Amino acid sequence: MKSIRVRLLVASLAVLLGTAMGHSQTSEAAPPPPPMHGPGMMGEHMLNYFTKALNLTEDQQTQAKTMLSNAKPTLKALMQQQRQIDQQLHSQAEGSYDAKQVQTLAAQKAQIQAQLTIAETQLHHQMYQLLTPDQQTQLKQIEANREARMAQRMQHEAPPAPPEQ
Numbered sequence: 001m002k003s004i005r006v007r008l009l010v011a012s013l014a015v016l017l018g019t020a021m022g023h024s025q026t027s028e029a030a031p032p033p034p035p036m037h038g039p040g041m042m043g044e045h046m047l048n049y050f051t052k053a054l055n056l057t058e059d060q061q062t063q064a065k066t067m068l069s070n071a072k073p074t075l076k077a078l079m080q081q082q083r084q085i086d087q088q089l090h091s092q093a094e095g096s097y098d099a100k101q102v103q104t105l106a107a108q109k110a111q112i113q114a115q116l117t118i119a120e121t122q123l124h125h126q127m128y129q130l131l132t133p134d135q136q137t138q139l140k141q142i143e144a145n146r147e148a149r150m151a152q153r154m155q156h157e158a159p160p161a162p163p164e165q
Contacts, residue, residue: 043068053142054135063130071123078116085109 047068051061085105092102131139 054131054138060130064127067123067126071119074119075116078112078119082109082112085112
């Protein structure tokens with residue numbers, strides 16, 4: 001059970017970091033969205049959060065920033081590819097629909113999503129290894145609390161059960 005939680009934690013942090021990095025990048029055609037958390041990218045915002053929450057040392061922060069910087073080009077390229085495919089799928093939905101083309105695009109998107117998942121999980125694993133056992137325990141507790149809040153929200157937002165006949 002503990003192993004599953006760790007895997008979920010690693011995967012969720014990796015997805016969170018990857019998504020944050022992807023959202024911090026904009027296509028050249030679209031104007032940048034207004035900043036949600038002030039200047040800087042979301043990865044830095046999360047790093048700042050975990051620096052405070054886990055009391056990261058200067059060395060841990062430096063190593064984490066290096067890891068984020070090293071992963072950024074790969075994640076950015078994959079996010080851009082995914083964005084282009086999403087735009088093509090959007091065109092298919094609103095324009096002339098070609099089932100074969102949609103199938104091809106969907107397969108390409110699935111491959112890119114797999115590559116993103118691998119890259120994000122690898123990054124998360126590397127960052128998790130920076131943490132001391134106490135920090136790892138703190139992180140697990142933070143994640144457990146987050147999961148509990150999400151589960152509670154899901155219960156409150158669940159649609160009513162259909163009436164039985």
